[in-house]
Amino acid sequence: MDWADLPYFxxxxxxxxxxxxxxxxxxxxxxxxxxxxxxxxxxxxxLFKRAPDGLTLTLAGEELLPSVVQAEQAVxxxxxxxxGLDQEASGQVRVSVPPILACTFLPEIFARFSELxxxxxxxxxxxxxxxxxxxxxxxxSIRIAHSxxxxxxxxxxxxxxxxxxxxxxxxxxxLPQAGPDGEGLTWLGWGxxxxxxxxxRHSPFPKAALRHGIAEASLHAELVSRGFGMTLMPSxxxxxxxxxxxxxxxxxxxxxxxxxxxxxxxxKTVRVRLLVDYIAxxxxxxxxxxxxx
Numbered sequence: 001m002d003w004a005d006l007p008y009f010x011x012x013x014x015x016x017x018x019x020x021x022x023x024x025x026x027x028x029x030x031x032x033x034x035x036x037x038x039x040x041x042x043x044x045x046x047l048f049k050r051a052p053d054g055l056t057l058t059l060a061g062e063e064l065l066p067s068v069v070q071a072e073q074a075v076x077x078x079x080x081x082x083x084g085l086d087q088e089a090s091g092q093v094r095v096s097v098p099p100i101l102a103c104t105f106l107p108e109i110f111a112r113f114s115e116l117x118x119x120x121x122x123x124x125x126x127x128x129x130x131x132x133x134x135x136x137x138x139x140x141s142i143r144i145a146h147s148x149x150x151x152x153x154x155x156x157x158x159x160x161x162x163x164x165x166x167x168x169x170x171x172x173x174x175l176p177q178a179g180p181d182g183e184g185l186t187w188l189g190w191g192x193x194x195x196x197x198x199x200x201r202h203s204p205f206p207k208a209a210l211r212h213g214i215a216e217a218s219l220h221a222e223l224v225s226r227g228f229g230m231t232l233m234p235s236x237x238x239x240x241x242x243x244x245x246x247x248x249x250x251x252x253x254x255x256x257x258x259x260x261x262x263x264x265x266x267x268k269t270v271r272v273r274l275l276v277d278y279i280a281x282x283x284x285x286x287x288x289x290x291x292x293x
Contacts, residue, residue, distance in 0.1 A: 006068055008035035009047070013065060016054040089270050090119035096138040100217035101258070102126045104240040105289075106142070109282045113275060120271045128216065139272055141261040142279070154261040155276070157283045160290040163235030163252035164204060167243045170227050175247065182208030186229030191215040199232060204250050236289045252291075258283065 011021035011032070018032045025032070040047050047061035057065065097106055102124070110122060130143060148154050166175070178184045182205025189196035191213030200210050208230070214220045217233060224231050225243040235252045238244045246252065260279055266272045 003071075005035045005039045005042075006072055008032050009039055009064075009068055010072060012036060012048065012055060013057065013061075016056075018055070089117060089274060091271050092121045092123055093271050093275050094123045094125065094137075094139045095275070096125045096127060096130075096141045098128055098142070098144055098217070099126050099219075100221070100234065100237070101142060101144070103218045103221075104237060105283075105286060109279055112282070113278050116278070117271075117274060120274065122275075139262060139266055140276060141259075143259045143261060144256050145259055146256050148259050148261060152261045153264050153267050154259055155280055157258045157260050157280060158287055158290045159254055159257040161235045161252035162232055162255040163238070163246040164230060164250040165221075165224060165233055165235070165238060165244050165246055166230035167225050167227050168245050169243070170224075170230065171245060171247060178205070179207065181206055185209070186211050188220065188224060188229045188231040189213045190220070203232065204247075205230070234290075239289045258290075 007025065008021065008031075011024050012018060015021045015024055018029050018036070022029045022032045036048065043060065043064070045060045046058050047064060048055040049058055110124065114120075114122065125138065130141065174185065182203075185205050185208035187196075187200055187203075187205070187208050187210045189200075189210050189212060192215075193210075193213070196210055196213070200206060200208065211229065212223075214223060220231060220233060221237050221241050221244065224233075225241050230247060234255070235246060238246060260276055262272060262276060
């Protein structure tokens with residue numbers, strides 16, 4: 001087996017098409033196709049069924065898959081163990097962060113860390129999807145969650161509060177004209193209508209109209225800051241989106257936590273250790289903003 005072909009085989013299995021696999025691997029459709037053709041030629045059999053709606057494994061592909069997963073894991077385990085022996089305060093650290101943190105307090109932390117450690121280079125991926133630490137796609141993952149179940153080295157940095165938030169202009173111009181239960185006001189939802197209707201029903205403004213559905217938090221904050229309505233979101237955003245404020249008379253309450261995760265093989269790697277310790281220290285110094293009322 002040509003080991004160079006394995007990531008392409010697994011990417012196609014996961015994504016269901018050459019094009020999606022190419023995007024995942026940051027390469028071209030032709031490159032993915034070439035590696036799959038190479039594997040199929042080496043084994044003398046087809047590994048995927050081609051169909052208009054995507055690719056599925058043949059019987060031969062299904063038989064091959066467990067061995068490929070096992071081989072990939074062995075390679076990744078070896079790579080992490082070697083990386084874990086690195087005692088240099090230099091090199092690259094790959095970090096995965098959600099967008100709402102990437103546009104609030106993390107840029108300041110990353111910039112200061114870069115000044116303190118000019119030989120450590122951060123490769124930052126901004127995404128709402130959880131980057132796979134086990135599959136070695138990232139070194140450090142910063143997540144927002146109630147809990148983390150994976151077998152990883154993790155720190156719960158801080159638990160934050162949710163607040164009822166709108167732009168100051170909206171609070172000044174629209175809120176005074178609203179009815180006692182929010183008549184005349186507008187909620188921006190998060191796109192899961194059953195959940196949105198439930199928290200609106202229990203909110204201080206149950207009769208406000210529920211409009212739109214924006215699942216991405218940083219875009220959500222931008223739209224609210226432009227007067228689209230009010231929303232329920234982490235109260236710390238008011239410290240970074242200056243047009244926003246918490247609606248008077250409402251109460252913020254504890255919700256999810258911000259977690260800092262890495263694979264156990266990397267916990268003694270100096271450059272990774274320096275980064276995670278610095279992030280944890282800086283978040284602790286900002287704890288007051290996460291419980292803002």
